[in-house]
Amino acid sequence: MTAIRYQDRTFDCAPGQTVLDCLTAGGVAVPSSCRAGVCQSCLMRAEEGEVPAAAQAGLKPTLAAQGYFLACSCRPQAPLTVALPDAERLRMAAEVVSIEPLNADIVAVKLKPSQQMAYRAGQFIRLYKDPAQSRCYSLASVPELDDHLEIHVRAVPGGQVSGWVHRELRAGDAVEIADSSGLCFYVDDRPEQPLLLLGTGSGLAPLYGIVRDALNQGHRGPVWLYHGSTGPQGLYRTGELAALAERHPDFHYVRCVSEGEAPAGFRPGTPLDAACADHPVLDGWRVFLCGHPELVRKGRMQAFLAGASMADIHADPFVPSGGLAAAA
Ligand SMILES: Cc1cc2nc3c(=O)[nH]c(=O)nc-3n(C[C@H](O)[C@H](O)[C@H](O)COP(=O)(O)OP(=O)(O)OC[C@H]3O[C@@H](n4cnc5c(N)ncnc54)[C@H](O)[C@@H]3O)c2cc1C
Ligand code: FES
Incomplete structure (x- = not known):
């Protein structure tokens, strides 16, 4: 004992x-x-x-x-x-710079922290609705490319914090956040390594940041991003990602829809189905999995079975993330 x-x-x-x-x-x-x-x-x-x-x-x-x-x-x-x-000591003030819809369920929130915040794209911050309620949101912004922090918040039915973001939060509002954390981000130690990124819904947020970060840092290996939703309307930032793929021939962007017939330009099934079909062997790859906890769980297992080393699999399941502030 x-x-x-x-x-x-x-x-x-x-x-x-x-x-x-x-x-x-x-x-x-x-x-x-x-x-x-x-x-x-x-x-x-x-x-x-x-x-x-x-x-x-x-x-x-x-x-x-x-x-x-x-x-x-x-x-x-x-x-x-x-x-x-002392949760109060961990919090810092931030201003909401803008809130824009990305699709019917997800908004992009841009935030300007009151003090400089060191972070990597793909890490997450904690956003406080009030001192007693906070949730984690992943960073889609890249410090070297973007002026503000950017998070993508999906409206969870009955959700305390995501509901407040969608219904009440406005540009100009003052909020509190807690500094960035997490290990799901790009490190430029092996620029030739193939990268595989999988996510659904707002799970694109960290992946959008990681892809832009990797390409901006001069990553030379192939980069494959699979983003999925039940239907085409659930996907977002499609134009920006297609434009990025045009500028970077080694970046491949695959849109997946898991329900109904897949329209032209979309793959049927989940991002995991499509990625496994395209890349049955992942020996030597680095894998990023974000979003729905079940996709992340299955993706981690499949990537390992396909040969990726556990040390090269980075995952952020979007599990419910209340807590912390209760200590305030
Ligand atoms: C590391 C990390 C990063 C995250 N990044 C993001 C992000 O970038 N974008 C984003 O939209 N969310 C993200 N999340 C999820 C987010 O933190 C909240 O859990 C989510 O917004 C719901 O909070 P809420 O207060 O609205 O719902 P709550 O009031 O906490 O819950 C309402 C109901 O919904 C259920 N629920 C809670 N969370 C989820 C969920 N994610 N999916 C389905 N049901 C849920 C609860 O069990 C409860 O029944 C992340 C979570 C983690 C742990
Ligand atoms: S990190 Fe989630 S409960 Fe400990």
Whole structure:
């Protein structure tokens, strides 16, 4: 057993148990959602003791250096004293520069943060509706190409934050965001490597950023982007992506529709179906999977079975991402 100290109580953490499970079993209300190290809802801070490196995967180095960690990925080897984060300290002000529809369900929101924010296209920020409600949204913007942060928000039926964005948020509004995080972004260490990017719906947001980032950094290997929806009207930024493919002969943009007959220029089925048919062997490829959690889960498995190394598979399932702010 490992001792976990929280406020004035000590809890026994069993071997292999996470800090999240240990504290919630002891009656502590720790915010959480995915329980898989993705959404960062369960962010905590170690005030004393050493946190395993795996519990800080995807966190900014500045946060990791301050002892922040993900309670759902933290299986402590030594005693820890932990606290919920001061969410107020993590937030920064931003102005809504514009909100534009991308299709019937998805809007592009451009944001100007009050202070400079270092980020990579494909990482995600947390957008606050109010101090108690926040959600993660991936960055479609590229720092070297775009003046503002850009996120794509799909209206989830009954959704607290996405509903507010669609119904109430307007250009000029002041909002709060939390700094970028996540490991789903392009690194220019192997410019010849083939890249495969798959997403559905607003899962295009990080992929749109990653593709433009890679091409802007001079990526030389082939880049294949598969974007899917149930019908053609669910796809967006099609003109921009087609124009990008014209300018970069090694960039290939494939539009997929999974319901009804596929019109000319569209592939039938999911992006995963189309990509697997086109690229049965992914040995040496780098793969990015974003959006619907089921697509991401299946895509990760298929890519691995087709030969991609796990270290080369980057995934952001858009799991529900509430939490964090409850600690405010
Ligand atoms: C790393 C990461 C990146 C993300 N990036 C984006 C992005 O770029 N664009 C984007 O639109 N969303 C993205 N999401 C999802 C987003 O964070 C919210 O979960 C989503 O907007 C719903 O929030 P809500 O407050 O509107 O719904 P809630 O009020 O939280 O939920 C309302 C209902 O919808 C269900 N639900 C919640 N989220 C989803 C979902 N994603 N799909 C289906 N049902 C859901 C809930 O279980 C609940 O029943 C991302 C999530 C993660 C973890
Ligand atoms: S990252 Fe821990 S609950 Fe999602």
